[in-house]
Amino acid sequence: MDEVKNQGSDNVKRFLKKFFIICTLLTTLLYVYHGWWRSDSYTTFGHVKNNGSLTILLWHWPFVQSYVLEGDVCWDLFHIPHCKLVDDRSYFSSADIVVFHNRELIQGRQKLPTDLLRPEGQRWAWMSLESPAHNGNLKPFANIFNMTISYRRDADVTIPYGELLPKEEETPLPEDITVNKSSLVCWVVSNYMRHHKRTQVYKELSAVVPVQVYGRWTGKPLSSSDLLPTISRCFFYLAFENSLAKDYITEKLWKNSYEAGAVPVVLGPSIQDYKAVAPPHSFIHVNEFASVRELGEYLQELAKDKKRYAEYFNWKQWWKVKLYVDWRERLCNICSQNSTLQYKKTYSDLEAWDKKV
Structure with a gap:
């Protein structure tokens, strides 16, 4: 009788061992498949986005020079994963980051969508590759932007002319x-x-x-x-x-x-x-x-x-x-640098930052 009990106990142990191994393998496969291992998963205003994917909405093209955004542009052209780049404003409610190029804003050719309900956690990015002498009056943009995208090495996202x-x-x-x-x-x-x-x-x-x-x-x-x-x-x-x-x-x-x-x-x-x-x-x-x-x-x-x-x-x-000459590559690099960014951030005086020496 004791022998039967011991045999039954061994069978249970073997079953549990096999079950544990199978579960571990499945978990590992899912872990790799979904990219959970990547360091670019991020926290948005206290909320964790576990799949590491970013949707970047470009509100208007710089200097009215548009590019085709078909397919997975960031990966297909620049091998930057988990980065969706769009210029269709219907994505506004689901975009993680909305990028605005400064030139069109200061010239009045484009406006900030302040009349729309801004989703919680969505970050607005100010982008310019011009020097402060050509960036115009930035005082109206106080307490609006959460990110800066510039050639400056101290910008949130640095996009140099070359490297x-x-x-x-x-x-x-x-x-x-x-x-x-x-x-x-x-x-x-x-x-x-x-x-x-x-x-x-x-x-x-x-x-x-x-x-x-x-x-x-x-x-x-x-x-x-x-x-x-x-x-x-x-x-x-x-x-x-x-x-x-x-x-x-x-x-x-x-x-x-x-x-x-x-x-x-x-x-x-x-x-x-x-x-x-x-x-x-x-x-x-x-x-x-x-x-x-x-x-x-x-x-x-x-x-x-x-x-x-x-x-x-x-x-x-x-x-x-x-x-760096392609605006698509510059924008996709937001995803590359995303893991190093601060998320609870707003520029209370954008002009002071721009003119900082």
């Missing part, structure tokens, strides 16, 4: 980096304004060294196909920003200089801001010199020394430039 990515393997540099270079300094400018700091520096520099100028201002515009080949024939490129503002570093550095293969002479934010994002010893900052004349003399000397000049390109052996 560095490591190469899969080291790439050797050409033996002579100066081959085919025929102009000492060149500059492409269309928005030429007398009061700009860059205009003053250009005038002083052109009195010391020859500067080849292209763009609408001089009546010599360059097509997109001619831009980089033209700059590639220059030793130095004037990557002068039209505004001097924190972190404001545009395609003038990333594309016009680095991609073309000219050493950038930069004028914009502080040297520290450039060092935070650019390769070491890859640019020349105007503020490094006591005068513009000294800068010009340095450029002349450097162009004659092939070895020293080539050192400004050493970074290209290990790094490559990634440009």
Whole structure:
């Protein structure tokens, strides 16, 4: 009798063991399938959204330049998962984040949907890639936005004009980096304004060294196909920003200089801001010199020394430039950075944040 009881007890134990193993396997499969392992599940104003998926509604396209949003755009184009990007306003009641581009708001071409019932936990994001000098009056937007999307490194979501990515393997540099270079300094400018700091520096520099100028201002515009080949024939490129503002570093550095293969002479934010994002010893900052004349003399000397000049390109052996030009990719990156965001947040003085130095 005891033997029968023991056998029955063993059968129960084996059954429970098998049952536990099966349950564990099923739970693991569900866990992986639904993406519960991902770190981008988030808390919205105290409520946890366990599936890690975000719906981002773009209220209006920047500069009326729209893109197709068919299918799973963020995953299909940029391999960013669990991110639904839409521009159909019927999604307003279910969107997690609604993005508003500043230019259309300050020009009055678009309005905030303050007349609609804003869903609990929904975040409104203010987006601008312009410098504070061109963002207009932001005082009416006090206590409205929960997020900032900007080139600024201290924005809630940072979308730079470009960044560095490591190469899969080291790439050797050409033996002579100066081959085919025929102009000492060149500059492409269309928005030429007398009061700009860059205009003053250009005038002083052109009195010391020859500067080849292209763009609408001089009546010599360059097509997109001619831009980089033209700059590639220059030793130095004037990557002068039209505004001097924190972190404001545009395609003038990333594309016009680095991609073309000219050493950038930069004028914009502080040297520290450039060092935070650019390769070491890859640019020349105007503020490094006591005068513009000294800068010009340095450029002349450097162009004659092939070895020293080539050192400004050493970074290209290990790094490559990634440009951000597609608004869809910029918006999908909200999902990539979502897990690091603060959710119980409102900008009581958006203008003060924008003008912060």
